[in-house]
Amino acid sequence: MTNYTDTRIFMKNPEKTDTMRVLILADVCNPEWPSLPVVGYKFARAISHYVNATVVTQIRNKPNIDRAGMGNAKVVYIDTEKVAAPIQKLTTLLSGSNKAWTINAALGYFSYLAFEWEVWQRYKQELQSGYFDVVHRITPMSPTQPSPMATWSPIPFLLGPLNGGLPWPKAFTIELKREREWLSYVRNAYRLMPFYRSTYERSAGILAAFEHTIADLPASARSKTINYAEVGIDPELFKLPERSSSEQVTVLFAGRLVPYKLPEVVIRAFANSSILQQHKLAIVGDGPERPRLEQLIAEHNLGNCVKLLGQKTQAEVGELMRQAEIFAFPSIRELGAGVVVEAMACGMACVVVDYGGPGALVEPDRGIKVPLGNFDTLVKYFTAELEQLVADRARVARMGIAAHNYAMNHYSWDVKAQQILQVYQWLASHGSVKPDFELQSNSL
Numbered sequence: 001m002t003n004y005t006d007t008r009i010f011m012k013n014p015e016k017t018d019t020m021r022v023l024i025l026a027d028v029c030n031p032e033w034p035s036l037p038v039v040g041y042k043f044a045r046a047i048s049h050y051v052n053a054t055v056v057t058q059i060r061n062k063p064n065i066d067r068a069g070m071g072n073a074k075v076v077y078i079d080t081e082k083v084a085a086p087i088q089k090l091t092t093l094l095s096g097s098n099k100a101w102t103i104n105a106a107l108g109y110f111s112y113l114a115f116e117w118e119v120w121q122r123y124k125q126e127l128q129s130g131y132f133d134v135v136h137r138i139t140p141m142s143p144t145q146p147s148p149m150a151t152w153s154p155i156p157f158l159l160g161p162l163n164g165g166l167p168w169p170k171a172f173t174i175e176l177k178r179e180r181e182w183l184s185y186v187r188n189a190y191r192l193m194p195f196y197r198s199t200y201e202r203s204a205g206i207l208a209a210f211e212h213t214i215a216d217l218p219a220s221a222r223s224k225t226i227n228y229a230e231v232g233i234d235p236e237l238f239k240l241p242e243r244s245s246s247e248q249v250t251v252l253f254a255g256r257l258v259p260y261k262l263p264e265v266v267i268r269a270f271a272n273s274s275i276l277q278q279h280k281l282a283i284v285g286d287g288p289e290r291p292r293l294e295q296l297i298a299e300h301n302l303g304n305c306v307k308l309l310g311q312k313t314q315a316e317v318g319e320l321m322r323q324a325e326i327f328a329f330p331s332i333r334e335l336g337a338g339v340v341v342e343a344m345a346c347g348m349a350c351v352v353v354d355y356g357g358p359g360a361l362v363e364p365d366r367g368i369k370v371p372l373g374n375f376d377t378l379v380k381y382f383t384a385e386l387e388q389l390v391a392d393r394a395r396v397a398r399m400g401i402a403a404h405n406y407a408m409n410h411y412s413w414d415v416k417a418q419q420i421l422q423v424y425q426w427l428a429s430h431g432s433v434k435p436d437f438e439l440q441s442n443s444l
Contacts, residue, residue, distance in 0.1 A: 020051040020424055023123060023132045024073070025149065027115045028139040029057040031068040035256075038314070039230060039338060040139040041065070046232070046417035047136075048073035051424060054132075056119050058084065078118050084111035109145050109193065116149050127153055133428040134158055136420075141230055143208070143216055146195035150202040156427040159199065160207030161230035163335045165216025166356045171374040172332055175259040204427050205434075209336055210360045226423065227438050231338035231357070232413045237314050238345035240404045241322035243397075249279045249390040250324035252348070254317055254339050255331065257287035262378065265330035267293060269383040271300040276383070279305065279390050281328075284320060286311040321346035325396050326389055330370070330378055334358050341411045344403035349396045351385050353378065366403035 026044050030037035044055045048071035055070055059079040126132060136158040137147050143162040150157045200206070200221040207228040208214045214225055255261045263283055270276045283293070283306070290308065297306050312320065317339075321327070327343035327350045334340075337357035343350055350367035352358035362369050368389075370381040389396050409415070422435045 020134070020421070020428065021132045022047070022051045022053050022424060023127070023135045024053055024055045025116070025119060025135065025137040025147075026055055026057045026139045027112055028061075029055070030061045030064050032064045034314075036139060036141060037061075039232065040141075041068075041070075042232060042234060042413050043138055043230070043416070044073065045069075045071040046413035047420050049414075050417050050421045056122075058115060060084075076122070078115060078122070080111060080114045080118060083114040112140060112145055113148065116147060120149060120152050124152075127155060130155065134424050136424075141209075143213060144193075146193055146199040147203075148195045148198075150200075151195065151198045156204035157202065158205045158207065158423065158427060159203040161209050161228050162207065162217075163209040163213050163230050163357075166212045166333055166335055169332050169355065169372060171372075172260070175262070175332070205423060207423070210357055212335075212356060224434070226435060228419070228423075229336060229357070229360075229411070231336045231341050231361075231411060232416050233338075233341050233345045233407055233411050234314070235345070235408065235412050237318040238321065238342045238407075239318075240345070240347045240401075243322075243325065243347070245393070249326060249393070249396070251276075251279065251281045251326045251328050251386060251390075252284065252320060252324035252343070253281070253328050254284040254321070254343070255329065257283075257285050257289040257293065259289060260333045261329075261331040262375075263289060263293060263330075264296060265375070265378050265382055266328045266386075267296050267300075267302065267306060268379045269328075269386055270302055270306055271296070272379065272383050273387055275387045276390065277302070277305050281306045282309055282320060282324060283307065284309050284312050284317055318342070318346065321348055324348060325393075325400070326351065326386065328382060328386060329353075329358060330382060331356075331358065332372065332378075337361060341407050344407040345411070347400035347404040349389060349399035350403060351382060351389070366399050366406055 024044050024047065026040045028037050029040040029044060031041045047053055048055070053073040054076060055073045056076045056078060059077045059081060062077045065075060132155055134156050135149060135153045137149065141161060141163050143164045147159060150159060200218045204224065206217065206221055206225040208217060208225050209229040214222060214227060217225060251266065253263050253266050257263055266281060270281050293308060297303060321343055325348060327348040329340060329350065329352045332353055332355060334356045340350055340352060340358050340361050344366060350362055352362050352367065352369060353372055354369035355372045359369055368385050370378065370385060419435065419437055426434055
């Protein structure tokens with residue numbers, strides 16, 4: 001039998017809209033777990049400041065959420081560990097550490113079905129009586145994981161933000177194999193899964209991050225789809241510093257040390273350049289690529305200028321970003337790239353690959369987009385662009401200010417929560433026109 005635990009934590013907020021009641025589904029939601037879990041947590045917490053929110057999440061998130069709180073939301077914990085725990089063990093066995101996200105998403109579908117079934121059993125009466133105005137599934141964010149609640153719910157169901165569908169670049173099949181992403185070859189089989197068609201037919205609204213995700217959705221769903229990125233920033237952790245001038249420039253990479261993020265590209269750029277070796281490269285993160293990177297640094301005698309700093313907390317990452325000037329991020333299959341927005345918020349000039357989320361976030365006034373190519377081509381471009389930037393501190397500073405302003409205007413969690421309130425009002429018939437955040441962004 002499933003166990004339920006709930007808690008309510010109140011915060012004073014004069015802007016809270018008590019008349020809008022929202023049931024938020026956030027199976028993956030944890031303030032201390034990186035990537036998707038912390039995004040789901042911060043997103044739900046920010047929304048709770050504007051609506052009467054009930055956040056339903058998995059029991060394994062309880063200790064960390066209880067310590068951190070969840071804004072104004074009522075939090076309900078559902079225990080599906082009898083299903084979820086064995087599947088998690090199987091996923092770890094098949095995928096290894098920090099790899100094979102396609103396998104993770106595929107196997108996670110079964111435990112997620114159990115989660116939504118229990119949510120439906122818990123809230124069926126409230127939904128049927130019209131107690132809530134909207135049901136909003138925040139996580140999982142993969143478009144490959146359908147949601148039966150879209151069919152079961154008698155009130156408007158909001159799906160997303162979704163992010164996925166970005167093809168693996170053909171020039172990086174070696175990295176694909178090292179990532180154990182063999183299941184990506186049959187990824188589109190998810191369209192045959194139970195509840196796939198009904199999820200997109202019955203959702204009243206869909207949030208999808210960037211054009212690569214929208215292109216992956218059924219054509220029939222696009223009229224109710226809003227281009228809305230899942231990434232956001234906490235201004236308390238990621239903010240603009242007063243940088244002191246120094247002869248040495250610090251280039252920073254931050255992310256999991258896994259094949260597709262290609263931290264090796266930045267190290268090889270330093271290995272190829274006597275100009276860059278006069279400056280510093282800091283690599284934040286950990287993962288299976290670390291031994292290879294350590295060997296590469298030793299082979300090229302880069303110990304004096306390249307440092308592997310290991311995994312850091314979000315607060316520590318924010319501090320390191322404020323101590324650096326340039327963010328180098330050569331990831332070749334980055335769906336959302338929240339770390340790029342965080343770097344922008346800290347006033348860093350960003351050098352990214354023009355593909356996926358980073359390519360959509362960076363424009364010439366606030367960073368540099370390197371064309372997607374093979375490995376050697378990326379090393380060549382990153383070397384050249386970084387050499388130019390370390391030689392032009394004024395340009396780096398201008399890009400950093402523009403990046404900071406862009407990030408704060410569009411990606412602070414408070415701004416994003418206010419946008420979601422517009423979506424809720426549209427779905428609940430309190431607003432007549434579907435919000436268009438791209439149009440709002442372009443009009444600023």
